[in-house]
Amino acid sequence: MAKRNSLGKLATSVLQEFRGSLSSLEPTYTHIYVDSLASEEVILAVHSYFMPERTDATVRVSKLTDGVSFVSGGIGRTGKNAAIPDMAVIIPTPTSLYEDALTMLVSHSIPCAVVVESAVEAQQIADTLYNTGLISIVAGTTEEVLFDRLSSWIATATEKSVSFAAAYPLCRTHVVKQITAACAKENAAIGAVAFVPGSDMPLMTARQIRLALDITAAYNINMSVETIAELLGVVGAGFGYRTVARTVAGTVPGFGWALKAGMGYAGTHTTARVIHSYARKIAQKRDGIAADSTNKTSASSASTDAAAAATVDTNSQSNTVEIPTTQSLAKR
Numbered sequence: 100m101a102k103r104n105s106l107g108k109l110a111t112s113v114l115q116e117f118r119g120s121l122s123s124l125e126p127t128y129t130h131i132y133v134d135s136l137a138s139e140e141v142i143l144a145v146h147s148y149f150m151p152e153r154t155d156a157t158v159r160v161s162k163l164t165d166g167v168s169f170v171s172g173g174i175g176r177t178g179k180n181a182a183i184p185d186m187a188v189i190i191p192t193p194t195s196l197y198e199d200a201l202t203m204l205v206s207h208s209i210p211c212a213v214v215v216e217s218a219v220e221a222q223q224i225a226d227t228l229y230n231t232g233l234i235s236i237v238a239g240t241t242e243e244v245l246f247d248r249l250s251s252w253i254a255t256a257t258e259k260s261v262s263f264a265a266a267y268p269l270c271r272t273h274v275v276k277q278i279t280a281a282c283a284k285e286n287a288a289i290g291a292v293a294f295v296p297g298s299d300m301p302l303m304t305a306r307q308i309r310l311a312l313d314i315t316a317a318y319n320i321n322m323s324v325e326t327i328a329e330l331l332g333v334v335g336a337g338f339g340y341r342t343v344a345r346t347v348a349g350t351v352p353g354f355g356w357a358l359k360a361g362m363g364y365a366g367t368h369t370t371a372r373v374i375h376s377y378a379r380k381i382a383q384k385r386d387g388i389a390a391d392s393t394n395k396t397s398a399s400s401a402s403t404d405a406a407a408a409a410t411v412d413t414n415s416q417s418n419t420v421e422i423p424t425t426q427s428l429a430k431r
Contacts, residue, residue: 126157127155127156128183130161131158131161131189134163136192137190138216140216144246145249148269150267152268155266156266163189163200166203169182169207183207185263186212187204189212189213191213191220191221197213198228201213201224202228205228205234210252210257213234214238215236215238216239218236254277261316261317265317266319271317275317275375278310278317279367282306286306286364286367287367289303303363307367310370320385
């Protein structure tokens with residue numbers, strides 16, 4: 100009976116958290132400033148990276164030489180139709196002058212990544228700017244390395260990291276690692292300071308439920324009854340290792356707190372790995388179905404005229420401004 104009551108409470112907690120998670124994803128707004136003479140490979144790599152899966156993800160592109168200005172149209176940090184972006188990306192050349200742009204961005208507390216092929220190409224940034232912690236040099240000689248470092252930056256640069264992960268698939272793994280590490284540290288601390296037997300259980304469980312929902316949200320997964328049931332199974336398994344930790348801790352006088360802290364930390368990482376694997380499988384299945392549907396649609400529309408096809412494509416666009424190639428930027 101006690102076990103049934105525990106599972107019932109766990110189910111209630113998941114459902115309550117799930118209701119909150121439905122509205123937890125926020126619109127994202129990224130502003131990219133491009134020097135028209137910058138490396139075409141870098142421009143195209145950034146273009147590929149910032150292709151959103153969600154229609155509430157806005158990407159605005161400007162020429163770096165035009166300076167920094169904020170215009171309405173994106174939904175940024177300050178609310179609906181705000182002009183201030185959540186983050187900025189600068190793609191310069193070795194001779195680009197962009198310290199004024201960085202000064203303006205920092206003055207509005209906007210995290211900024213200066214994206215270059217090699218760190219030596221980035222100009223020396225004044226200490227007064229760099230020491231704010233808002234500016235990062237993101238360098239990569241290959242697309243793979245650049246994507247990895249952009250993802251690492253996004254995971255730590257914004258409080259909206261889960262929303263960015265939902266919009267931009269390439270940063271999902273890094274964001275999940277970041278939120279898992281934070282949750283594991285919290286649970287380790289809870290395990291270490293819980294002096295009343297069992298008092299750590301509801302706190303750790305609540306954090307793991309939140310982590311589970313954040314991971315599925317990062318993969319832009321629409322929750323269903325089946326999904327919630329499977330999450331219940333994974334999070335519910337956490338009761339097992341916490342029970343073991345409490346039992347063993349009682350037999351190790353003086354060091355029980357360390358054991359419970361270690362179990363809280365390791366158990367959270369284990370739970371997160373299972374949920375992450377589960378979320379990836381759901382996303383891969385969903386994307387496979389979407390790709391198959393897209394292929395069928397493309398095949399059936401091949402016989403229609405070009406104008407009709409263009410109309411369909413335009414209507415399917417998200418709130419994204421196309422990132423120009425080097426050639427098109429140079430013509431502006």
